[in-house]
Amino acid sequence: MAESRRQFLLGSALLGTAGAAALGARAASAAPSAAPPATETGGVHSGGHGGGVAGPTFRKGAVVDHAANGFDPTALLRDFDYGRVSRLPDGRVLREWVVAAADLDLEIAPGVRYPAWTFNGRIPGPTLRCQEGDLLRVQFVNTSAHPHTMHFHGIHPAEMDGIPDTGPGVIPSGGSFVYEFDAQPFGVHLYHCHVGPLAEHIARGLYGTFIVDPPAPRPPADEMVMVMHGYNTTFDGEGNQLYAVNGIPFHYMHEPVRVKRGELVRIYLVNALEYDPINTFHLHGNFFDYYPTGTRLEPSEYTDTIMQAQGQRGICEVRFPYPGRYMFHAHKTEFAELGWMGFFEVTD
């Protein structure tokens, strides 16, 4: 009733001369104030992207304190953790890692704090890499105030699955456990905490990439890992306010991923997103070979856009024929404009 009455009053306001005057006044008032003030684009990252019609951006000049966070997405990109390697009496390779869960207050966007749960103090957790047939020992230490586990995708006995009521079950705060299993099958996988409420334990940051190389290594390439994920900062389980690859939204807009022209680039792409069913990856100005889950050595398609549901992953192989900047982002544009976008910088 109130709304209708208001509109009612307005209807009359538009009649006859009043209406003509209204339109005239609006046109006149729009003109002088149209000139925007010069916006400063200073700051550390003067990438100069975004703002207005140039696209989405955080406050220009504002940056995340990577040092305080303890990790930098540029470093995470090519940071593969091969573990401590030794030989077993039978000649097999044994790989050992120590992964600690910890509660951290991270700056996930300039000025935005997030009470994160992390593996080894970073989001995403360390990229654990091995070769098919290795024996893996992951010592999980829970320094968080909450119970957690490590649940690996792959093929392993039930008691090593890292879920409640099976094997060691939930690892309580202060507890630890050594997960031991064979590295199989080859491909790109993920690991994450598997304690309830599951969505929250994952969304808080407890996920990482688990790569099992094939017995005969893939061709040499500039390899990198990209974990697609998001932050539900309001903790309402309704979508996310921020989307990112490798921890910080928009990071690779400021610091593009630097690659060489003509060189093979191999991207281990993982979708660890919570609260949205599907994520996508789209590359500008190029096409790539896509290997779903990386469990076959033949690509399944040659494309510039792929889609992954939660927990899906694959390998993208690409060569850039031309120098310059090439954008990559979620082709779900909402995710892109909320942070999931970046650049490749191709140089000779």
Next chain:
Amino acid sequence: MDGRTTRNRAWMSAVGATLLLGAALLLLALVGGKTLPERAGPPIEQLAVERTELVPGYIDVTVRNTGPDPVQVAQVFVNDAYVDLTGGEQPIPRLGTAMLRLDYPWQEGQPYLLSLLTSTGLVIEHEIPVAATTPQADAGFFSLMALIGTYVGIIPVVLGMMFLPVLRRIGSRGIRVLLGLTVGLLAFLAIDASIEGVEVSESGGGAFGGPALVVLGAVLAFLALTALDRYLGSRRTVNDAQGSSGIRLAVMIAIGIGLHNLGEGLAIGAAYAVGELALGTALVVGFTIQNTTEGLAVVAPLTERRPPLLQLLGLGLLAGAPAILGALIGASVNNAELSAFLLGIGVGAIAQVIIQIAPSLRDGAERFLSPATIGGIAAGLLTMYVTGLLVTA
């Protein structure tokens, strides 16, 4: 001598009591406060968007911290896209304000959802139902608002007052029906304005009272008008032995309706400022009926007299002109708290007017609610309801 000593003693005891009270409160704050546990949980962050100004290419947002803790706006996204912004670099203290300029290429006529992401990750949302360039307060704008105010306020009221010669011929029973009709109209307006006032106040974040502001405005307006009435009444008994209760009642009704029209103007101005500007001319018919009846209400007590034309015009201005003021305030201030308060004033004014009219409803048998007046009141309520339906048609 004795009286002065007693007075001094009274003063001293009052001062002593005040000091004692102050000391007790201080002690409680220093010691008692520490015995309370620390407030648990995250900070309580509240921001009320007080004003949005749409400039081509930009959206200027004025926010006020209406919560108990400081709020830092870290980032802002509009329709799910992060935007560059300037302003609000420092945390906003309680009841403090900040102006944020959002670099966003908004389009005329589109809806927008502004999401302010605070430093703790909370999202405070503000909806712009229809985007339109915010009018700048220049001479052209003021004259436009004056024109709109005249159009919706003064003209229909004066039109209604032109029925005065007709009223003179319908007899005292007819007048009672008409006054009843007026009461019905006003009662409906009071209810409508109360609901709208509460709705508006709730969008303001509540730090300044929320719906209580409507009540405050209503009670203050009621008291002020009652005081004015008493003042006019006492002067009348001295100056005008003949009695001019008719014109006095007309003035009071005009003031009450004027304050109501202030609230209406406010709604128009505020809606204009946010760009809700699209409606057909058919609605105006219903509108004219509504405000024309306000004119009828003003002249209803004047059937026994022949007031000069200037006096009538003055009454018309008194009742209609506040719409102009309201439109100006609404369009240039656009503040939920102020709007709620002014709507409350309108409600209080109407209530006072109804009480003013009530004695005139009495019939020969001294009954307030004769069948004729009951019919009039019901007709008034229904008229407002039906014309309200015309609006949504």
